[in-house]
Amino acid sequence: MRRGAGPATVITIMTDDKLKPLREQIDAIDAQILDLLNRRARIAQEVGHVKAETNAPVFRPEREAQVLRSVAERNPGPLLAADVQTIFREVMSSCRALERRVTVAFLGPQGTFSEQAVFQQFGHAVEALACASIDEVFRATEAGSADFGVVPMENSNEGAVNRTLDLLLQTTLSISGELSIPVHHSLMTASGAMDGVQRICAHSQALAQCQGWLNQHYPNIDRLAVASNGEAARMASQDPSVAAIAGEFAGQRYGLRVVQGHVQDDPHNRTRFAVVGRLQPGPSGKDQTSLILAVPNRAGAVHSLLAPLAQHGVSMTRFESRPARLGTWEYYFYVDIEGHALDDKVAPALAALKENAAFYKLLGSYPFTL
Numbered sequence: 001m002r003r004g005a006g007p008a009t010v011i012t013i014m015t016d017d018k019l020k021p022l023r024e025q026i027d028a029i030d031a032q033i034l035d036l037l038n039r040r041a042r043i044a045q046e047v048g049h050v051k052a053e054t055n056a057p058v059f060r061p062e063r064e065a066q067v068l069r070s071v072a073e074r075n076p077g078p079l080l081a082a083d084v085q086t087i088f089r090e091v092m093s094s095c096r097a098l099e100r101r102v103t104v105a106f107l108g109p110q111g112t113f114s115e116q117a118v119f120q121q122f123g124h125a126v127e128a129l130a131c132a133s134i135d136e137v138f139r140a141t142e143a144g145s146a147d148f149g150v151v152p153m154e155n156s157n158e159g160a161v162n163r164t165l166d167l168l169l170q171t172t173l174s175i176s177g178e179l180s181i182p183v184h185h186s187l188m189t190a191s192g193a194m195d196g197v198q199r200i201c202a203h204s205q206a207l208a209q210c211q212g213w214l215n216q217h218y219p220n221i222d223r224l225a226v227a228s229n230g231e232a233a234r235m236a237s238q239d240p241s242v243a244a245i246a247g248e249f250a251g252q253r254y255g256l257r258v259v260q261g262h263v264q265d266d267p268h269n270r271t272r273f274a275v276v277g278r279l280q281p282g283p284s285g286k287d288q289t290s291l292i293l294a295v296p297n298r299a300g301a302v303h304s305l306l307a308p309l310a311q312h313g314v315s316m317t318r319f320e321s322r323p324a325r326l327g328t329w330e331y332y333f334y335v336d337i338e339g340h341a342l343d344d345k346v347a348p349a350l351a352a353l354k355e356n357a358a359f360y361k362l363l364g365s366y367p368f369t370l
């Protein structure tokens, strides 16, 4: 035994002796993984040269979806399929960045769930561009300052994000992807305690989602709605009288400590995001198509509008209405259907919808990932 070594050190030394051969095996495998990763990366560089010759898009969501589905299906374990997908998403992100690093605009500041959605969809090897509003995300992407934009569409508690729906109606961009992330809120401060806290800050939606918990635990502390949860976290990092409600991702960004995790009233709270861009992905084998429709204001019009879907055996997965406000029609309908616009069943169904509708806008077809 080494002089001065306590029992814990002795255990570590004994364990290390047993671990040595196992760690040598891990080292040997890591060397192989590293070699394979770089072989993969060199091929991605070749793909990049081919794409550059024809000015083809670097990001191919349909191909990435196929790779992720395939590794999950072929995964023999013990690694979890979802964890294997996370690893491969980052591998593809890094390979893609060797071709070109894509810029993705999102509703900032850093640390919001929108930023988390960017990394979930594109991996971390991207340029994430924080924008001040949803309008700004669309503008930056339309103007070409960003290749893609990630915008919130709907929260499972609070419903549709109306500004996004309205901008989808006007934009020249397409939807090229969709994803959903769990929204878990934490109460956080710089110190990890609530002493001296006079205000609890968060985005109004987050305050609403935690209302029951706050009423029960901190009924006497003022609540202040701010531009985003990320902004609340930034404020809390600089002011000990402020506590923030935000995701832990935001807390980590601003060095906050968790006073209490999972303070949202609904444990299943989720937000769905759309990826918008100029790209129109090809079929991936399992896709979804989004469109906006309107019908003349007469009885039975909606029913007959949607009849072609049933006739062609196409399932509708979402149906949302928005008042048209200025137009001649009463409502715009935001409809999602299963399949790609180029699929054999879907193409004739869309043609018939277009024929019947007073207004028709195809927002895009993209891989189904939810």
Ligand SMILES: O=C(O)C(=O)C[C@]1(C(=O)O)C=C[C@@H](O)C=C1
Residues within 6 Å of the ligand: 044, 047, 048, 058, 059, 060, 061, 063, 064, 067, 091, 092, 093, 095, 096, 099
């Ligand atoms: O297959 C391609 O088109 C590639 O560029 C390769 C690759 C990958 O790493 O697998 C990278 C980026 C694309 O979005 C899709 C896949």
